[in-house]
């Protein structure tokens with residue numbers, strides 16, 4: 001049995017076909033530049049083979065998904081081949097309505113559409129992906145897996161902003177959190193790495209990719225996370241500011257004459273590491289910093305300082321911390337980031353072993369020093385696998 | 401020798417006359433409803449006497465300051481009486497220009513005025529107060545003491561937001577921090593309480609008044625603070641939201657149709673504890689919560705949760721924490737807040753002794769349990785005294 005995972009963005013489709021017997025990736029790839037005229041292409045990888053690239057014109061998501069289906073068919077794994085159990089869709093915003101993976105119906109689609117004001121860029125693309133996949137195989141179960149769902153357990157004191165209650169409730173303003181499938185997968189994998197039941201361990205997960213978020217997971221239950229109503233809040237990211245005095249928005253509007261839309265674009269697309277040093281690839285920042293580049297140095301230092309504040313904050317939130325897990329592009333690959341983020345935190349029971357930290361990326365592993373009270377781990381995330389797992393579990397359950 | 405301290409708000413003047421020989425308050429009071437038509441009044445207290453109240457019409461700050469001068473004269477301590485060494489003025493925003501108490505000159509006044517975009521409500525009133533005081537005693541040194549100055553030592557990684565560098569620098573966007581005289585006074589008093597040199601101790605100061613802010617002070621030097629470019633950022637306050645996803649502003653503008661000015665007013669004046677439960681007096685919130693009021697309960701829990709995150713964050717920032725100090729209206733008086741904010745933080749070395757915590761307000765004192773690694777203190781703040789002290793030190797130095 002197989003599950004096809006689709007992650008539809010506004011101009012791209014990421015996909016993976018997963019063998020549910022062993023979690024193996026049977027095929028996967030990326031279709032890009034949908035609706036952008038020239039330059040569309042699909043990069044497809046069969047099994048553990050080499051990626052092969054094809055140029056295409058993708059006027060819309062339907063065209064791109066048809067190309068994906070073609071590629072899979074060429075591998076003998078088309079949408080019609082027997083054994084495809086379901087399609088699992090990543091959906092960014094589930095609001096307070098969706099707190100678990102959900103079998104798609106017309107009603108569900110309407111409800112996901114209704115959440116568009118909370119995720120104007122993402123939810124419409126996710127909905128389109130679901131619609132096209134349904135039209136290709138109307139008989140197949142389609143499952144929506146929400147980025148926000150793992151954070152649905154946030155206690156009210158963590159989810160509610162200190163905002164006028166009526167305004168907040170009327171406009172659905174609260175902390176939702178994102179990267180949920182990653183935080184869920186990594187917190188569980190971290191428990192497995194420690195050889196312990198997830199229900200027994202308290203984990204701080206640092207998902208450091210181009211987007212970045214932290215979460216505090218107590219016995220498998222998420223109790224706090226750094227992204228908020230949108231993915232803008234929290235840690236310093238590739239292009240997003242993360243936490244900032246909201247009055248900066250008022251000030252730049254009044255004094256700088258920037259419109260609300262321009263400010264949204266500024267904070268989401270031209271801030272973060274990019275805004276600080278003109279670069280959002282952490283590899284490049286580390287390199288420039290080592291060569292004495294002051295702006296790259298500041299960008300790194302701001303990034304690290306803010307990370308350390310979240311580590312400390314979540315130590316207070318959890319009370320007892322068993323593990324700290326680094327994941328995603330930066331977290332899995334950047335020893336300098338992990339080292340700087342944890343230096344001098346012995347007072348919090350955290351100590352990293354430099355030699356272990358310096359080892360090249362591999363599977364899940366510990367990098368803490370032997371005397372560290374808190375286990376420090378590097379755990380590769382796998383959101384596609386987690387979506388497949390949750391999709392399959394739901395389909396299986398509803399059939400069994 | 402005496403110093404007169406003036407704290408001029410947009411419609412009020414707080415004042416205190418301090419004897420510099422022993423720090424004693426010789427007189428003090430509050431003139432209210434300046435420029436608001438009827439209902440103006442001054443409440444004056446001589447020495448340790450009873451407050452006496454007088455109705456007035458205060459068309460402007462000049463009228464109010466004249467009434468203050470009258471009251472002082474009635475005590476034999478008028479502006480012309482010998483021994484008045486200087487007037488110390490609280491000024492809210494010193495930008496990056498003013499990092500220490502400053503003798504007022506025409507040029508200084510111009511520079512303080514130029515900072516108005518950063519503190520549109522406060523700096524103009526502060527300037528008016530200085531102008532009127534100068535006109536009453538042109539020969540007397542007037543000293544500006546800035547709320548931001550103690551935070552001028554913030555390292556760049558704490559002061560700089562992850563924002564486009566050019567935009568930030570052009571519009572002076574950075575973390576300035578406020579309540580500086582209080583954080584300075586309390587961190588020093590905490591060291592004194594421990595019988596140690598301030599240069600040796602790392603202190604987390606929690607200033608919890610109607611406005612609220614936290615700071616991390618390493619060996620007497622402030623290295624991080626929770627208020628930002630404006631006093632809106634950080635902890636939950638009486639009427640301010642503190643930290644919030646900046647995208648909430650974008651969302652409420654688009655979906656709720658609120659203007660930027662309305663959003664400014666919402667987050668600064670109708671949020672925080674008031675927004676959460678219709679009440680911003682912590683005494684009342686604690687009382688309602690004890691009676692089972694759910695909204696008061698949530699308001700309390702959100703307030704505490706956010707406080708705990710800052711305690712943890714600043715443990716990470718400081719690495720080694722020697723003391724945690726509670727101050728201002730809530731911090732000095734609310735045992736339930738102190739207890740909830742520190743419960744279960746043994747992992748951070750923090751443990752409060754319930755009996756010590758429950759004692760009624762008094763001078764500076766320790767409330768930590770004997771086994772607590774971190775000393776937990778309640779330290780009454782005294783911003784007026786600190787302004788007087790800094791004013792006198794400057795005048796003295798420039799004369800000596």
Ligand SMILES: Nc1ncnc2c1ncn2[C@@H]1O[C@H](COP(=O)(O)OP(=O)(O)O)[C@@H](O)[C@H]1O
Nearest residue numbers: 208209210211280281282283328329330333334
């Ligand atoms: N060796 C490395 N050192 C530092 N950063 C790395 C390294 N490899 C990848 N990255 C960072 O990972 C980021 C992408 O992470 P990823 O988790 O794929 O992001 P996302 O899924 O959010 O787009 C890139 O911005 C890059 O800077």
Ligand SMILES: Nc1ncnc2c1ncn2[C@@H]1O[C@H](COP(=O)(O)OP(=O)(O)O)[C@@H](O)[C@H]1O
Nearest residue numbers: 608609610611680681682683728729730733734
């Ligand atoms: N016994 C008490 N318990 C709880 N809160 C108190 C108590 N006494 C005073 N407060 C709180 O202190 C706050 C005022 O603190 P203060 O430091 O005077 O504020 P500010 O100077 O910022 O106006 C009030 O909002 C009130 O809720």
